[in-house]
Amino acid sequence: MSAETLWPPIRLTLELAGVTTVFLLLLGTPIAWWLARTRFRFKEAVAALVALPLVLPPTVLGFYLLIALGPDGPGGSVARLFGERSLAFSFPGLVIGSIIYSLPFTVQPIRSAFEAVGERPLEAAATLRASPWDAFWTVAVPLARPGLIAGAVLGFAHTVGEFGVILMIGGNIPGATRVLSIAIYDHVELMEWGTAHVLSGSLLAFSFVVVALTLSLQKKMGGRDR
Amino acid sequence: MTGSGAAPGALDVGLRGTLGELRIEAAFEARPGETTAIFGPSGSGKTTVLRAVAGLTRLSGRLALGPATWQDDRRGVFVPAYRRRIGFAFQEPVLFGHLTVEGNLRYAERRSGEPEGDPSVSFVEVVERLELGQHLERVPRGLSGGERQRVSLARALLARPVALLLDEPLSGLHRTARAAILPWLRTMGEASGMVILYVSHDLGEVVDVAHRIAPISGGSVTGAAPVAEALDRLPAGELLSRFEAGSVLTATVRARLPALGLSELDLAGQRLRVPGTERPAGTEARLRVRARDVALATQAPTAISIRNVLRGSVIEVRDLPETPFAEVAVGFADQRLVARITRDAAAELGLEPGGEVFALLKTVSFDDA
Numbered sequence: 288m289s290a291e292t293l294w295p296p297i298r299l300t301l302e303l304a305g306v307t308t309v310f311l312l313l314l315g316t317p318i319a320w321w322l323a324r325t326r327f328r329f330k331e332a333v334a335a336l337v338a339l340p341l342v343l344p345p346t347v348l349g350f351y352l353l354i355a356l357g358p359d360g361p362g363g364s365v366a367r368l369f370g371e372r373s374l375a376f377s378f379p380g381l382v383i384g385s386i387i388y389s390l391p392f393t394v395q396p397i398r399s400a401f402e403a404v405g406e407r408p409l410e411a412a413a414t415l416r417a418s419p420w421d422a423f424w425t426v427a428v429p430l431a432r433p434g435l436i437a438g439a440v441l442g443f444a445h446t447v448g449e450f451g452v453i454l455m456i457g458g459n460i461p462g463a464t465r466v467l468s469i470a471i472y473d474h475v476e477l478m479e480w481g482t483a484h485v486l487s488g489s490l491l492a493f494s495f496v497v498v499a500l501t502l503s504l505q506k507k508m509g510g511r512d513r
Numbered sequence: 514m515t516g517s518g519a520a521p522g523a524l525d526v527g528l529r530g531t532l533g534e535l536r537i538e539a540a541f542e543a544r545p546g547e548t549t550a551i552f553g554p555s556g557s558g559k560t561t562v563l564r565a566v567a568g569l570t571r572l573s574g575r576l577a578l579g580p581a582t583w584q585d586d587r588r589g590v591f592v593p594a595y596r597r598r599i600g601f602a603f604q605e606p607v608l609f610g611h612l613t614v615e616g617n618l619r620y621a622e623r624r625s626g627e628p629e630g631d632p633s634v635s636f637v638e639v640v641e642r643l644e645l646g647q648h649l650e651r652v653p654r655g656l657s658g659g660e661r662q663r664v665s666l667a668r669a670l671l672a673r674p675v676a677l678l679l680d681e682p683l684s685g686l687h688r689t690a691r692a693a694i695l696p697w698l699r700t701m702g703e704a705s706g707m708v709i710l711y712v713s714h715d716l717g718e719v720v721d722v723a724h725r726i727a728p729i730s731g732g733s734v735t736g737a738a739p740v741a742e743a744l745d746r747l748p749a750g751e752l753l754s755r756f757e758a759g760s761v762l763t764a765t766v767r768a769r770l771p772a773l774g775l776s777e778l779d780l781a782g783q784r785l786r787v788p789g790t791e792r793p794a795g796t797e798a799r800l801r802v803r804a805r806d807v808a809l810a811t812q813a814p815t816a817i818s819i820r821n822v823l824r825g826s827v828i829e830v831r832d833l834p835e836t837p838f839a840e841v842a843v844g845f846a847d848q849r850l851v852a853r854i855t856r857d858a859a860a861e862l863g864l865e866p867g868g869e870v871f872a873l874l875k876t877v878s879f880d881d882a
Contacts, residue, residue, distance in 0.1 A: 407607045410569050413594040414601035415672050416624040422595075425620070429611040 292482060295462050296470035297489075303378070303466060304446040307385040308393075311442040314386065315393035316435070320427075322394070323401035334398075338391045348388060349455025356380045356456060381457045381464055385446045393442035396505075400434020401427060433504045440504075444497040448490070522579015524676055524708045530572030532561050535732040537572060539565070542737065543676075543725070545579070548702050548709040549737050550719040553729035559712040560604065562734060563678050566710065567601050568594035578676055578708065600669030602682040604712075606661040608653035614664050615649040618671050625673040634705060639667045642697055658685035666694075670701075676708045683718065692880075695721040720744070720761050720801060721880050745842060745851050759803040760850045761880065766792045781846035785821050787877050799880040807852035808873040809841060811862050821874040823850070827864050832856055843872050 322334055340348055353375055356362030362374035362383070374380040404427055412422035428435065450468040457464030459473065467486060474483040524543040531537065539562045543549035551559050564570035568583065571591070576584040583592045600621075609617050622636060640646055643663040653661060662685045669677060683691045699722050702709040713719050719726060719740075726743035727734050738746070740761055764778040769790045776792060778785045778800070785800070792798050814822060828842040828849060839859045841852045850872055864870065 407603070408609060410594070411601070411603065411607040411609070412620075413569070414567055414599055414678075415621045415668070416595050416598075416626070417620075418595050421624075426609060426611075430609070432611070 296467045300467040304443045307446045308443045310386050311393040319394045319397035322398045340388045341391050345451025349452040352384050352456045376458050384452045384456045388452050389442045389445040392445045393438040396434045396437040400431035404430045437501050437504050525577045528572040528574040538733045541727045543708045545706045546703050547724040548722050549725045550711045550723035551727050552719045557729045558732035598675040600672040600674035600677045602665045602669045602679045604680045606665035621668045621671040639670050643667045678710050680712045762800045766794050789879050801880045804851045804853035806875040810871045819873045823872045827868045
């Protein structure tokens with residue numbers, strides 16, 4: 288057990304979760320906003336699509352992603368623009384997979400928060416000459432902040448804990464795609480119990496902090512006066 | 514308004530639509546510098562009309578404020594709420610919970626487009642008049658209902674609107690607090706040339722604040738009339754059953770008589786004594802007189818307990834259909850008073866327009882008492 292074996296997967300995991308969380312917020316916030324406010328008849332079908340990774344076995348999702356990101360899929364075409372053969376087994380591929388896999392964990396709390404804000408503060412902002420864009424940033428986002436934080440934290444944590452999808456589309460390339468959960472799996476396979484203990488224990492503590500933080504945030508949000 | 518480029522003009526409303534069961538029909542004009550009260554019972558569509566003027570609810574038709582057309586369906590014009598120079602106070606105040614009271618007010622001020630602002634609607638003036646000074650640092654969560662309404666009204670004013678739209682904005686306040694705010698609001702509207710639309714079902718409030726009343730019932734509001742005239746008409750209409758017919762008189766306080774608990778007032782050269790001594794001498798006061806509290810005589814009465822007798826002339830006598838009563842409008846200089854007496858009495862006294870008459874006022878009260 289040494290820093291050289293422990294550190295690379297941790298660093299890669301944090302990088303992956305960090306980058307994924309940024310994209311989750313950029314992508315999830317508008318989706319949550321739309322789901323919270325649209326009167327589109329089939330919006331729950333869209334919501335179901337977003338929520339699908341909650342119930343889908345990660346291997347199934349990973350399988351389809353592998354095909355999509357591979358040389359013959361759309362991911363391959365994108366990769367060729369950058370002189371690569373495929374997006375599978377690469378860091379960008381992991382980010383794409385993680386975004387799809389963790390999207391429901393980000394969208395759901397943000398959507399609930401926007402729904403709780405409701406129409407009225409935005410109407411009030413409109414009567415004060417705030418454009419919809421202005422009102423979104425100065426009223427909706429601050430009022431929904433606990434939901435946004437919960438969405439970011441859950442998206443980050445869920446990405447950290449990801450295993451099946453990554454195994455399918457990322458493989459196990461040290462420094463490139465070998466994230467924490469896969470490293471733990473490897474150490475167990477190799478009967479390196481000590482290392483597995485350290486990594487698992489850290490992940491356990493991290494997960495506990497995340498869940499506790501999220502619950503307290505949601506409690507705070509529930510007691511909020513509008 | 515000062516230098517805003519938004520020339521004040523009349524608000525010209527011609528909207529119709531359906532909201533659930535209610536057919537809305539709104540056609541009236543509200544003048545700049547005046548407060549027009551949309552007055553009627555709850556469920557009559559008041560709030561919907563106000564929201565449609567703000568652009569928050571969509572009805573069909575035409576809507577313009579002076580030279581600015583806000584809605585014209587035939588030309589496909591619909592200016593969204595945030596591009597209308599309005600201020601809006603909701604009946605249930607909607608304050609921004611993530612900002613302090615001051616933050617809420619500054620939010621409006623920053624977007625008013627007039628950083629210097631109209632001095633008659635300055636931050637300091639509004640905060641002082643609505644007694645918000647000690648609450649500026651507080652968050653909305655801890656405020657009482659009345660405090661929230663005052664913040665909401667202040668915020669609407671600090672948006673420096675050309676049309677100020679108020680939906681029962683003071684319903685959570687005590688009468689005394691209301692009586693302090695309403696005359697100020699009215700005067701401020703006059704000074705700034707704003708159009709103020711004031712929605713209320715409270716006659717006392719309406720009389721205190723309004724120049725004109727646009728009665729609304731069953732979703733229909735089809736015109737605004739000066740307060741005295743509108744009140745005079747009220748008893749005949751359908752809405753009347755719910756409100757008491759009465760008149761409003763404007764008089765000047767001459768002296769306070771604390772020993773008697775009365776104030777002496779001057780009304781077109783005639784003297785009145787009214788309970789209450791809060792108002793300083795020299796100020797103008799509005800008085801409310803219910804039509805059924807007025808008796809009429811054709812000769813000056815003597816040796817009676819009624820202290821307030823006004824001499825005037827009959828303007829018109831109008832029978833109230835399907836009742837034994839008639840309403841007699843009596844004029845004093847430029848003011849008028851309505852008396853409800855029996856038709857029988859009216860006939861016996863031989864009341865004719867132009868004839869001299871003495872109005873005996875059984876009860877007169879200050880409008881906010």
